Amino acid sequence: MTDDVAEHAARFDEKASEYDDGDHSPEYRDCRDLVIEHAAVDGDDVVLDLGTGTGALALALASAADRVIGRDVSEGMLEQARKKAADDGIENVDFGRGRFREPNLPDDEDVDVIVSNFAMHHLSDAEKRDAIDVIAGLGPDRFVLGDVMLFGEADPEEPFYSPAVDDPATVGVLADALTDAGFALTAVERVHEQVGVLVAERATGDDHV
Numbered sequence: 001m002t003d004d005v006a007e008h009a010a011r012f013d014e015k016a017s018e019y020d021d022g023d024h025s026p027e028y029r030d031c032r033d034l035v036i037e038h039a040a041v042d043g044d045d046v047v048l049d050l051g052t053g054t055g056a057l058a059l060a061l062a063s064a065a066d067r068v069i070g071r072d073v074s075e076g077m078l079e080q081a082r083k084k085a086a087d088d089g090i091e092n093v094d095f096g097r098g099r100f101r102e103p104n105l106p107d108d109e110d111v112d113v114i115v116s117n118f119a120m121h122h123l124s125d126a127e128k129r130d131a132i133d134v135i136a137g138l139g140p141d142r143f144v145l146g147d148v149m150l151f152g153e154a155d156p157e158e159p160f161y162s163p164a165v166d167d168p169a170t171v172g173v174l175a176d177a178l179t180d181a182g183f184a185l186t187a188v189e190r191v192h193e194q195v196g197v198l199v200a201e202r203a204t205g206d207d208h209v
């Protein structure tokens, strides 16, 4: 698995102009839709979408939120996202460079909801843990993670899992990292043996699981 952020950025720069024309798998679409649903955004919320790509989540959530911040390592993907926002007249979304472990937010930014879809599996498990610590440190009420994740054995034959560039974690590893970071896991959606959505809410008092 490539561990170089610049390599991932270059790879997605190349596919950016065709990313939205691609035939996304039903599992990708179900996952994306579940993340949007579980984000449960309301009108006062500031939302951060990490690994936003061409803005699938960010743009879908914009009308329900106060503001949405989309961050990605690929300038090519971000350009497409900005173009889609402009074409649709969406003005409360800010797309810019940032990575899971350094989201590049203004110092005083308060984020209420953090979402991510089909992006965190590009990180190693140790990097995912660091990223989840950074996410928890931003103090959101809720973090909704949709991604390639292993409910059972890894199967590289599946279309959304390419071992050369992907490194999906087991659901157990993600659950541990989330709870260690101070979240309570409030929902687990199994879309497929290798795709799921985890809903993590800020744990208070005895709410830890």
Ligand SMILES: C[S@@+](CC[C@H](N)C(=O)[O-])C[C@H]1O[C@@H](n2cnc3c(N)ncnc32)[C@H](O)[C@@H]1O
Residues within 6 Å of the ligand: 005, 008, 009, 012, 032, 050, 051, 052, 053, 054, 055, 056, 057, 071, 072, 073, 074, 077, 098, 099, 100, 101, 116, 117, 118, 119, 120, 122, 123
């Ligand atoms: C498969 S796309 C998913 C995009 C979007 N979330 C969606 O649901 O369509 C994965 C995205 O993750 C981004 N990415 C990869 N590594 C990243 C990192 N370390 N930090 C932030 N984004 C990253 C890529 O540039 C790419 O845009």
